Amino acid sequence: MPLPRLPTLLLRTGAVLAILLLAACASAPVPDMAFYRMSSVPDRERAADAEPRFPVPITVSPFRADGVYNDQAILYAVKPEGSIKAYHYQLWDEPPSLMLQRRLIDQLRAEYAAKLITDRLPPGLDALRISGRLQRFERVRMNQRWHARVRMEIRVERRQQDAPLLLNDYGADVEAESDTIQASIRAFAAALDQSYAAFSADLAQLDLSPKAP
Numbered sequence: 497m498p499l500p501r502l503p504t505l506l507l508r509t510g511a512v513l514a515i516l517l518l519a520a521c522a523s524a525p526v527p528d529m530a531f532y533r534m535s536s537v538p539d540r541e542r543a544a545d546a547e548p549r550f551p552v553p554i555t556v557s558p559f560r561a562d563g564v565y566n567d568q569a570i571l572y573a574v575k576p577e578g579s580i581k582a583y584h585y586q587l588w589d590e591p592p593s594l595m596l597q598r599r600l601i602d603q604l605r606a607e608y609a610a611k612l613i614t615d616r617l618p619p620g621l622d623a624l625r626i627s628g629r630l631q632r633f634e635r636v637r638m639n640q641r642w643h644a645r646v647r648m649e650i651r652v653e654r655r656q657q658d659a660p661l662l663l664n665d666y667g668a669d670v671e672a673e674s675d676t677i678q679a680s681i682r683a684f685a686a687a688l689d690q691s692y693a694a695f696s697a698d699l700a701q702l703d704l705s706p707k708a709p
Contacts (some may be wrong), residue, residue: 528585537599548698549607552654553612554612554625555613555624556613560627560629561592565630567582568589568591569583569586572637572642574635574637596628596648599685605691609699610624618628625653625656628651632647632648632667633645635683641672642679644669644684664701666692670690
């Protein structure tokens with residue numbers, strides 16, 4: 497029986513390899529994207545006749561987040577001072593700049609810091625205006641455990657032409673209960689709440705009483 501001609505043999509071999517390659521691709525599906533959100537800020541009970549901490553409204557702007565911190569991908573570093581990487585399929589349900597803004601609004605409402613606390617007010621209205629800049633927001637591997645690392649700068653103004661009433665840095669590192677992403681999400685919420693508690697304590701020290709002429 498004569499041997500197959502070389503071109504025919506090559507074609508058959510190529511076809512078999514193509515089928516094997518397609519089968520291998522079919523057995524490795526692309527992972528689904530997973531979107532994560534933090535738990536809600538707990539409500540706090542207050543007396544029916546309770547007065548707000550401040551007599552003027554409060555507005556909180558979206559936090560400024562530069563570079564990779566403005567993306568929805570959850571960030572991580574395998575060592576404290578290592579390079580920051582992004583997960584391809586593990587994402588926040590909204591950009592961190594909005595997530596931090598909304599959680600601070602919820603925190604201030606829970607504390608009854610003012611009768612009106614919102615994300616937008618007319619420029620000419622007398623109000624406390626809070627803005628922030630996100631500096632760090634990633635899960636970091638330290639001492640064989642994952643930690644949520646949060647750093648931010650927060651500014652409080654009443655009138656744009658005046659110096660800030662408050663300008664300070666806040667942050668926290670919280671160890672996750674396990675290596676899962678879900679545990680790190682809970683650690684991020686705790687780190688944010690600790691940072692906002694420190695900010696709220698500073699905010700409470702502001703004196704908004706009219707100054708004598």
